[in-house]
Amino acid sequence: MLTKYSPGVIICLRKLTICLGFVFLFFSASAQEFFFKRNRQKQSITFKCIKNLIVIPVYVDGKGPFDFVLDTGVGPMIITDPSIIDSLNFNLLRKIKVSGLGIETVEAYVSQSLDVKVGGATIEHIPTAILKEDLFNLSGHLGIKIYGLLGYSFFNSFIVDVRYSENRLIIYDHDAKIKYRGKKIPIEIENQKPYVLANVELPDGESINARFLMDTGASHALSMEMLRGTEFPLPEKKIKANLGMSLSGQIKGYVGRVARLNLGGYNFSSVVAGFPDFKTIADKIDLSKRNGNLGADLLRKFNIQFNYEEGFIYVKPNSFSKIPFEHDMVGMVIYLDQKEYKRLIIGEIDENSPAEKAGLCPDDEIIGVNFKSVDTYTLNDLSELFKSKADRSIIFEIYRDKQVYFKVVRLEKRI
Template sequence: MLTKYRPVTLLCCRKMIFCVGLLLLFFTQVKGQEFFFSGNQIKQSLPFKSIKNLIVIPVFINGKGPFDFVLDTGVGPMIVTEPSIIDSLDFNMLRKIKVTGLGVETVEAYVSQNINASIGRAKIEHIPTAILKEDLFNLSGHLGIKVYGLIGFNFFNSFMVDVRYSENRIIFSYPYSRVKYRGKKVPIEIENLKPYITADVQVQDSGAVKGKFLMDTGASHALSMEMIDGGAVTVPERKIKANLGMSLSGQIKGYIARVHQISLGDQVFTNVVSGFPDYNTIADKIDLTKRNGNLGADLLRKFDIQFNYQQQFIYLKPNKYARLPFEHDMVGMVVYLDQQEYKRFLIGEIDENSPAERAGLCAKDEIIGVNFKPVDSYTLNDLTELFKSSNARNVIFEIYRDDRVFYVVVKLEKRI
């Protein structure tokens, strides 16, 4: 079954695979639930937080909250990723299941069809929900705010959803209501509760091919190329090794490189940063006959997008981000907030032969200052933009390690 890509670190636009797709098996017969407005309301506008390209919205669960959730076209049932929510809510009739990865220990999760949710003034009763016993996603640590989960299909399937990345706002209305569509109309397909789109892609200076891509607002990267013509994609010569993700069955290795161009609607984007996961590894975990890759939010945010799942089309209108170039992390390391103490900025994985490694930074180092400012004056979003800001720029880190404080200068490097 098609599984879900997720970033190991949203900072570096890497991706993580989780076998939560298996949970769809428990909800395949439950597709009728829809959000609805009470009374005569047919439309609402709601601001969202944009964090590392992701859409974060407030959601009420069983009348309690609000809880921050990622609005994610790449998920089917609602997924609760923060296990503490189980203690704070009165969940009745929860069913415990074991989700088994490939060759690893099983992971406990809860499933329920007796949970109510609301977004703005729209409500849904008995939304299919999976609650992970362990916080596998670590969304809070990588986004820098407390995030409780992901919500997708039931919301998008209930409304025409206008995602205005240019305004950090969504406008949602009943599909049958009178709507002014803007931009280029493009067909999509809804399969396994997720939207797919056809796009022309040219990996290198060769002919373009048509590809089928998952539209994934819950992935911060721009593009992932997984398969062409039934086999592996030839990776461009200029590339860097990367750990593209983690599944329940282990790490997903591959490369980061640039795709020559991709055409979406009537827009052509060039030099697009893309992940190239190892084909032999992911072919055992993902049904690659269904797609060639996935389009993430670093590309999708260049449009304001109107989604109409029920009639299976979208409208794409280029916005103020359309002409911004695609850039990759120029430091080569993961930075996250400690799960227990959210004010501690820690270094996670460091890329081989990256500027961070050459400067002597190490995993588990604590960052207490950047460019002579206390680190708490930055958000993780700020650091993400700083690390992609300019080739050859010096960034000065104040580091705490082994009961000592010292400074490390890292020279940013455009590696691809």
């Protein structure tokens, strides 16, 4: 099954509706933690930042390294490719059913038998949800093989200093001496996930304090889901959008801009935001405790120190803080074929978008961009190119029905 995501919008809206959210209930109440050996108190770890997501090397049962997304939006660790576990016997694992609109019921398994290592830190018997197939197609979206997601167990074990400007993590033991930098902001940890308050401006000019899930595993800047028990008001200028795929099917909605957002005294203007269909997501999750989701396109504008144990973060603006928020100006989904990662395929195309006007079609294979082989680009490169500058022309070389075509797309600032 190929799962497609809109580039630069919401890779991880999957977590709004994914039924794996209740998996932590299957695990014991006692929290397992990572620990350093030999009295070590801190370590620096280099990460890859791909489409705003943090990708780190992880060892599982002594094998690896495997690339995992470091994701504050998940509780138990999730393995999306069970082939990395030699001794896995599904018959001995607790099985759960995961279902939703638009797909058949699928199986997932829960385990507490795996040992995991990140840098010099180890955890034994980590709570884990194991999928028999990569339902998220993270590999196809990011352009490298992704084996899973690591969240609460890691962040709860350390003070985690995420330096987006350096592509580096520094993890500290809770007993280590730490120099905090920037502004201190309280957070709440609920169901193994961090929540923060931020002030946002509504389309009518009113300002409200809103509660957001902090989600390093979401590539978007902002998702506005609920206000006062109903849908969040839409901005006047907006476009219909497929905001992604989840286990519950497509997430439809709109993309627009929030005029102003203030986090910890730091102001951001004209923030690109997704507005998912309220009825669709309200049927799947409890929106009474949050207004939306704060993703990595905004979080990466800070270097952030997370302290789950004491319930706060420190944020300090970095070199990305002044870069304006931009949305995809092409209007199409692209992904790498899940079985053959060298083929770049066009998925859905937005109605009346530059891609549609240029004559691109779903299932076209992109073999060249601006007269260069597509192999010279990463998906991250193309994502940045697609939102680089209005009125820029991009020449696509595509393969369709055993013929090669050239299509010129003129980038358009649609919101």
